[in-house]
Every structure is written in structure tokens, then in C-alpha cells.
Amino acid sequence: MDNNKYKLLILDDDTLIARTISVIGESSGFETRATTSPESFFKTLDEWQPTHIALDLIMPDMDGVEVLVELARKECTARILITSGVGSRVLDAARRSAVEHGLSIAGVVPKPFSPGQLRELLNKDRDSRGDALEPDPHPDPARRRFEVTTEELEAALERDEFELVYQPKVKCADSDLAGFEALVRWRCPQRGLVPPALFIPVAETCGLIAPLTRLIIRRSIEWFAREVRACPELNDNPWRSSLVERLTLSINLSARSLGDAEFIEFVHEQCAAASIDPFCLVFELTETSAMEDPVSSLDLLTRLRMKGFQLSIDDFGTGYSSMxxxxxxxxxxxKVDKSFVMSAPRSEESRAVIRSIVELGHSLGLRTTAEGVEDPDTLEYLKEIECDLAQGFLISRPLPADEALAWARRHLNSWRE
Incomplete structure (x- = not known):
């Protein structure tokens, strides 16, 4: 293994603890650097581009929450490990705050911690990410931090710079494959891989979300029909004989699409051309999106359901009007929001919320899905409370089309054994 691939930057005002974390990181295959100064920390962050950060919340000059906010402003993509001696509720609140700011959290470790506990977390996170932790091909911070313009997005669509990845979903009860979620990525020649959080909002405001959404739908349906539905070993099985047991394809739907009068006809035509039953498509819509234009939302979503498509309310539990x-x-x-799922191993409150959402969903006759599953204990808990589906890095990271199909075949063979 190339140790330089994994770089751990530590910010802790206790030099002994910083050194301890550094030693543990080095023993886990990380190159490490430690500092007690926020100023030095941010300078090293820009110059060194770490893949991981270990951050103490309680510091005299600049507290950990302030550091997290600044990391979000810098659009930091490193995996962040939060440590502190504050109570578990404060730690979980800090984690939720970081997630809300768009940061990637590897875990939360209360102080005092054991070396084995920290080593296990670092090893698990490193091994589960694999190629996802490859260094940024454009490490210059000035290149990474930029605002996407309408002209750039228009050019990207013309040059076909968008690509799709697919994240598998499995049944909690027996880990059988249930389907995939299609996710879009922008591979910009000048900027590298641009995260959706940067370009989707711009596409929505500048009127480009419609052509981008249609591109995603057209390309993902073609892949699903050509590779997944056409693969006998994935479909021709007695336990998938009924329509409700067929593999599904989930696609995120923007609120802006709800005002597109021709949207339903377009989707229906794509399914017909690919010989895909509409029931196999699941459109995911956040509750916030549904609230932007409630009348149009109700009209279009009702028509989609009448045509046979499935609808998922995404990020459930994070808005003010979920119920x-x-x-x-x-x-x-x-779909249970990942902030609850990812904190479930450490938070009884999060587990209680997940259980309540699953019970509520089932009482209304809805399928329930948990996203952000990253450890076996969480998957076991979801199985215990009879959650239907799960997705997350424990199962698989989002994969390019060919790798997703290969993963599905390997998973099926393993599942049969």
C-alpha cells in the first residue's frame, strides 16, 4: 500500500494527545502531521491536502465548531474525525452540524479513547473508501474553491462531461440486492471531479436542471435496461417472480422538474423504448423540494404514481414539515436521512428516531430505506426493526456502470452461498 495516499492532519491543543493520535495513525498506514494552532492547521491543510483530519472540539483560540465551519467554507473533502471530552449529545450535535455544512465525517470518538478504538476506526474508514480517497488531481486550493457559472455548465452539457455512478441497495432482512440509485458526477477537465453540491443548485437557478435531469434519466434507464434487467442471473430467480420483487432504479428529482409539463411523457417514453416497467423506477424527492411549489408537486407526483412510477421522500426527518x-x-x-443512520452506533436518540420513522412508514404502507449505512451493527439494527432497504459504504460506494454490474454479480454469488 502506498502510505502517501492516506494523510492524517491533527489539530489538538494537547500535544500529548496529538502525538498519540499521530502514532496510531502512522501504525494504520497514514502519513501524519499534527499542530496545536488553527493558523498552522489551515496553512498545512491548503499545502498538504490531507485525506483525513482529526479535530478536537475544545481549544482556546478557535473552537472546533468554528474550525468545521471554516473547513466547509473551504469546501474541504477530507474525512473528519471529531474528538472531545464533551458529552455525547454535544459530540453528536457537532457531527450533525458538520454534515449539514456538507463535510464528510469519518466518526466521533469521545475522550478519553483507547488506542485500539481509534485504530479500528481509522482502519475501517481507510479500507471502506478504497479509491475514493485518491488525492485531488488538482490540489491547488484556488482551483478547488470556485463558483460554477452558467457558461461552464452549458459547455459541460455540450461536451458531455457528466457521468453517472450507481450505488447498490440491499434488503436489510437478508442482504439480497434490491436495486441501485443513480448519481451524477461532473468530471471537468480544468477542475477535476466537481461534487453535485456545487453544480446542481446552479443548474436549478439558471434553467439547466431540465436538460441535466433528462440526461440522467435517459442514460440511467439505458444502462438499467441493457445491463441490469437484461442480466438473467440478476433477474430470472423465483424470489423475484412478482413485480414488487424486481430490481429498481432510483433517480433524484429536482423541484424544478415538477413544473415541466412534458416531463411525465418524456419519462414514460424512455421506459417504453427500453421495455422497462414504470414500477421499476423510483423518483426521489426531498421534502424541501416538494414544498417549493406544493400545488405543482401534488399534480405531477400524483400523475407519476398514476403512470405506475414509485416515489420516495428523501432525507426524511430533517425538515419542518416532514409529517x-x-x-x-x-x-x-x-428514506431515513443519513445523519440519523450514521450516528446510530453512538446515539440512542438517533436509533429511536430511525425506529419511529420505520414504524411510521410501515403504518402508512410505505417501504422504508436507510441511507448512510457504514457499519455492521447499524445494518443489524435496521434488520432488527424491520427496515426494508439499506444503502451506504458498508454495502458499496457509488460505482461506475461496469463496476456496479460486476459488484452485483459478485454479491449475488456470495448471497447464494
Whole structure:
């Protein structure tokens, strides 16, 4: 293994603890650097481009939450490990705050921690990420931090710079493959891989979300029909004989698409051309999106359900009107927000929320899905409370089309054994 691939930057005002974390990191295959100064920390961050960060919340000059906010402003993509001697509720609140700011959290470790506990977390996170931790091909911070322009997006669409990856979903009960979620990525020749959080909002505001959404739908349906539905070993099985047991393809739907009068006809035509039953498609819509234009949302979503498509309310539990939207709109699936799922191993409150959402969904006749599953204990808990589906890095990271199909075949063979 190339140790330089994994770089751990440590910020802790206790030099002994910083050194301890450094030693543990080095024993786990990380190159490490430690500092007690936020100023030195941010300078090293820009110059060194770490893949991981270990951050103490309680510091005299600049507290950990302030550091997290600044990391978000810098669009930091490193995996962050939060450590502190504060209570578990404060730690979980800091984690949720970091996630809300778009940061990637590897874990939360209360102080005092054991070397074995920290080593296990670092090893698991490193091994589960694989190629996802490859260094940024354009490490210059000035190149990474940029605002996407309408002209850039228009050019990217013309040059076909967008690509799709697919994240598998499995059944919690027996880990059988249930389907995939299609996710878009922008591979910009000048900027490298641009995260969706940067370009999707721009596409929505400048009127380009419609052509981008249609590109995603067209390309993902073609892949699903050509590779997944056409693969006998993935479909021609007695346990998938009924329609409700067929593999599904989930696609995120922007609120802006709800005002597209021709959207339903376009999707239906794509399914017909690919000989895909509409029931196999699941459109995921956040409750926030559904609230932007409630009348249009109700009209279009009702028509989608009438055509046979499935609908999922995404990020459930994070908005102020979740319950209202769940009852008001014709959803067929409720998706537990990953912030609850990822904190489940350490938080009884998060586990209670997950259980409540699953029970609520089932009481309304909805399928339930948990995203952000990263450890076996969480998957076991989801199985215990009878959550239907799960997705996350424990199962698989999002994969390019050919790798996703290969993963599905390997998983099926393993599942049969």
C-alpha cells in the first residue's frame, strides 16, 4: 500500500494527545502531521491536502465548531474525525452540524479513547473508501474553491462531461440486492471531479436542471435496461417472480422538474423504448423540494404514481414539515436521512428516531430505506426493526456502470452461498 495516499492532519491543543493520535495513525498506514494552532492547521491543510483530519472540539483560540465551519467554507473533502471530552449529545450535535455544512465525517470518538478504538476506526474508514480517497488531481486550493457559472455548465452539457455512478441497495432482512440509485458526477477537465453540491443548485437557478435531469434519466434507464434487467442471473430467480420483487432504479428529482409539463411523457417514453416497467423506477424527492411549489408537486407526483412510477421522500426527518408531506403527497417509500443512520452506533436518540420513522412508514404502507449505512451493527439494527432497504459504504460506494454490474454479480454469488 502506498502510505502517501492516506494523510492524517491533527489539530489538538494537547500535544500529548496529538502525538498519540499521530502514532496510531502512522501504525494504520497514514502519513501524519499534527499542530496545536488553527493558523498552522489551515496553512498545512491548503499545502498538504490531507485525506483525513482529526479535530478536537475544545481549544482556546478557535473552537472546533468554528474550525468545521471554516473547513466547509473551504469546501474541504477530507474525512473528519471529531474528538472531545464533551458529552455525547454535544459530540453528536457537532457531527450533525458538520454534515449539514456538507463535510464528510469519518466518526466521533469521545475522550478519553483507547488506542485500539481509534485504530479500528481509522482502519475501517481507510479500507471502506478504497479509491475514493485518491488525492485531488488538482490540489491547488484556488482551483478547488470556485463558483460554477452558467457558461461552464452549458459547455459541460455540450461536451458531455457528466457521468453517472450507481450505488447498490440491499434488503436489510437478508442482504439480497434490491436495486441501485443513480448519481451524477461532473468530471471537468480544468477542475477535476466537481461534487453535485456545487453544480446542481446552479443548474436549478439558471434553467439547466431540465436538460441535466433528462440526461440522467435517459442514460440511467439505458444502462438499467441493457445491463441490469437484461442480466438473467440478476433477474430470472423465483424470489423475484412478482413485480414488487424486481430490481429498481432510483433517480433524484429536482423541484424544478415538477413544473415541466412534458416531463411525465418524456419519462414514460424512455421506459417504453427500453421495455422497462414504470414500477421499476423510483423518483426521489426531498421534502424541501416538494414544498417549493406544493400545488405543482401534488399534480405531477400524483400523475407519476398514476403512470405506475414509485416515489420516495428523501432525507426524511430533517425538515419542518416532514409529517405533512408524507401524508399529503402520494409517496411509496420513505428514506431515513443519513445523519440519523450514521450516528446510530453512538446515539440512542438517533436509533429511536430511525425506529419511529420505520414504524411510521410501515403504518402508512410505505417501504422504508436507510441511507448512510457504514457499519455492521447499524445494518443489524435496521434488520432488527424491520427496515426494508439499506444503502451506504458498508454495502458499496457509488460505482461506475461496469463496476456496479460486476459488484452485483459478485454479491449475488456470495448471497447464494
Amino acid at each position: 405533512l408531506q408524507l401524508v399529503r403527497l402520494p409517496f411509496s417509500e420513505v
